[in-house]
Amino acid sequence: MSESRKNAAALTRRATLTTGALVGVDGLLNATPAAAAPRESARYTRGWAVLREASGERGAAVVESLRDIAPDLGRYVVEFAYGDVFSRAGLDLRQRELVTVAALAAAGDTASQLDFHMDAALNVGVRPAEIIEALIHLVPFVGFPRALNAVGVARKVFAAGDVTFEPPVMEEGGDRYERGKEKLLEIDGAHGLEVVESLKDIAPDLGRYIVEFTFGDVYHRPWLSAPSRQLVTVGALTAVGDTAPQLRVHIGAALNVGLSARQVVETLIHVVPYAGFPRTLNAIGVARAVFEERNSSR
Known part of the structure; x- marks a missing residue:
């Protein structure tokens, strides 16, 4: 052509x-x-x-x-x-489009809107590999089907825009559990390990999968920064709804990796046009509790 x-x-x-x-x-x-x-x-x-x-x-x-x-x-x-x-100030357009893609992919059945916002993400400077990495990152939070559907949309967007890139492939090495445990402590702190420990009496393998897959495999990948991963996670969990315990952990993790309280709140507000006020209001309640707990512990 x-x-x-x-x-x-x-x-x-x-x-x-x-x-x-x-x-x-x-x-x-x-x-x-x-x-x-x-x-x-x-x-x-x-x-x-x-x-x-x-x-x-x-x-x-x-x-x-x-x-x-x-x-x-x-x-x-x-x-x-x-x-x-x-x-609004607090997040730039790149961050906002990443959050939008995450929220839409998490919500499911949003192919047309994902097409629009993946195209916009590329337009404002998000790299193709970052879009794909954000979708891979969503698997532990929303499952393979929604991530696969979103990757299918990305394929069409890239093809239509003549976007080419070399998809990164992770070279696995070392003990997945130990690698995941180290990353879990880095991102979530001791509270993350508490979640895993709490499963030992009923579903110890579930705890092991959280460590090995979520943190040893997915979080360990280097193609998306730690702050971007938490923006994606918080945006997706807010869009899904009914995830207060997980939001509590990951809003805390967002602060751990350098995002400010303002950026967390901006992420939640940004989800309103895509998931509505009720889910965002619920998430704001979780954020308030996390911020108060952090302030009281200082």
Whole structure:
């Protein structure tokens, strides 16, 4: 395929909406906030700028596709998801797109939205290997099926954008349990070992799998930083819901690896457009307890 045809194909794909509608590329490039939302506001203008920075003309296409059926929904996407949430300080766009991909993959049945946000992640500088690594990292928290489905979406996104990379392959070595125990202590501290010890009277092998697979295999992989892993973990657990004990451990781990309390809270707020207020409110309650416990122990 010639370079010009590749470029044209890429533009056509970016104009294909998550809803399945198609908007002309010229119209997208000429779209303005006022055209998409008659009641333009400062929030809308701010959100529009962030949306275009993250996703280019593809974001404009999503808003445009809603004008004939739910224009206010399109306006809320711009004003709230991007004007209020994405534009907040505390996390950069790379971190926010990683959290978004994690939350969507954890929620399941979100292929169209994953396609959109994986494309946006690449657009803001997340490396292809980091996207795949984030999906591998999710396996202990949401299972193989959702991770496999998300990897399938990533394959399509990479192919459509002519993205090529050499997928890393881990060379295993040493004792998995000892390696995992060392990583568990590094990430979760003594509390992580307490969780494993608590299983010895009923499911000791489950505790062993946590150490060997979650920490000896997955956390041990070097292609995603420790802070990024905890952003992915906290975002995914919040999106799944009903994970208060695990969130308690991993919010603590986020602080252990250098994330600030503000960054943890920003991660939870960021999940609202993708998993809703109830799950985020529950997660905020867990974070409050972790922060209070940390402060009281000083």
